[in-house]
Amino acid sequence: AQSVTQPDIHITVSEGASLELRCNYSYGATPYLFWYVQSPGQGLQLLLKYFSGDTLVQGIKGFEAEFKRSQSSFNLRKPSVHWSDAAEYFCAVGDRGATNKLIFGTGTLLAVQP
Amino acid sequence: DAGVIQSPRHEVTEMGQEVTLRCKPISGHNSLFWYRQTMMRGLELLIYFNNNVPIDDSGMPEDRFSAKMPNASFSTLKIQPSEPRDSAVYFCASSSQGVGTGNTIYFGEGSWLTVV
Numbered sequence: 001a002q003s004v005t006q007p008d009i010h011i012t013v014s015e016g017a018s019l020e021l022r023c024n025y026s027y028g029a030t031p032y033l034f035w036y037v038q039s040p041g042q043g044l045q046l047l048l049k050y051f052s053g054d055t056l057v058q059g060i061k062g063f064e065a066e067f068k069r070s071q072s073s074f075n076l077r078k079p080s081v082h083w084s085d086a087a088e089y090f091c092a093v094g095d096r097g098a099t100n101k102l103i104f105g106t107g108t109l110l111a112v113q114p
Numbered sequence: 115d116a117g118v119i120q121s122p123r124h125e126v127t128e129m130g131q132e133v134t135l136r137c138k139p140i141s142g143h144n145s146l147f148w149y150r151q152t153m154m155r156g157l158e159l160l161i162y163f164n165n166n167v168p169i170d171d172s173g174m175p176e177d178r179f180s181a182k183m184p185n186a187s188f189s190t191l192k193i194q195p196s197e198p199r200d201s202a203v204y205f206c207a208s209s210s211q212g213v214g215t216g217n218t219i220y221f222g223e224g225s226w227l228t229v230v
Contacts, residue, residue: 034218043118043205043223091159101170102147102219104157 002027002066004093006105013081014113020074021108023065025104032094033074035065035104039087050074061085086112116140118222120206126228132194135225137206147219148181148191149205161208163189175205196229203227 003026013019025031032051036044048059055067065076074091091105117152129135139146146161161171166183174181178197183189193200203224209217 038220044207044219044221046218049218101159101162103159106156 001099002031002095002103004088004091004103004105006091006108008108009106010109010111012111012113015021015083016080019076019078019081019085021089021091021110023074023076023105024072025074025091025093026072027093027095031071033065033067033077034092034094035059035063035074036090036092036104037061037087037108038090038093044090047076081110081112083112083114086110118206118208118220120204120222120225122224122225124226124228126230129197129229130195131229132192133196133200133227133229135191135204135206135227137189137222138193139189139206139208140220141187143208143210143220144186145209145211145217145219146183146189147207147209148189149204149207149221151203151205151224152201160191168173193227196227198229200229 005024007022034049035047037047038044047063048057048065050057050067057065063078065074067074088107088109090107092102095101121136144165148160150158150160160173161181163183179193181191203226205221205224207221208221209219211217
């Protein structure tokens with residue numbers, strides 16, 4: 001069964017510092033991979049997604065993620081964090097098969113220090 | 115595009131009462147999903163529909179929960195009777211042709227349910 005692991009429950013970074021949020025997945029083939037962000041009291045907004053092709057994917061708000069098949073990872077990065085990036089980040093894996101399920105990780109809560 | 119629209123945004127109800135959550139998917143989308151988010155269990159897929167037909171309801175916690183999609187532009191999630199452990203944020207989401215063909219799921223802003 002497919003699954004997603006986000007090993008970091010909570011991360012604190014200083015404003016202007018770089019950020020990397022980890023995501024590992026379990027899936028029999030190459031999955032569809034997504035990163036969503038959830039601000040307090042809001043729904044989930046898509047940051048970026050990987051379907052095929054270039055393994056480095058650019059998203060909104062200056063985020064990028066790299067698909068590494070050998071490590072079953074899809075880590076999210078940003079070179080310089082802004083205070084407005086404080087939110088919860090969810091990695092998700094989608095099935096390329098007949099199902100339409102999107103399975104989410106448990107999320108990483110990002111705090112940004114001034 | 116108005117996005118996925120959910121109502122009510124917030125509801126506080128007493129244990130034992132019936133709760134109905136409503137969702138209008140993005141126009142043209144034919145896959146609809148209901149998710150539940152809690153601190154303990156994170157985001158759980160409850161049920162999803164393709165072309166108004168329930169495809170997988172294995173995530174529905176128990177018989178107190180039911181979901182319907184009478185047409186392409188409307189879905190309901192009903193809890194009867196409600197219990198305090200049902201307190202959560204319920205998200206509706208939709209996509210075109212579904213994730214299995216590489217499409218993105220778009221989420222509503224959620225219905226925040228508190229059962230006291």
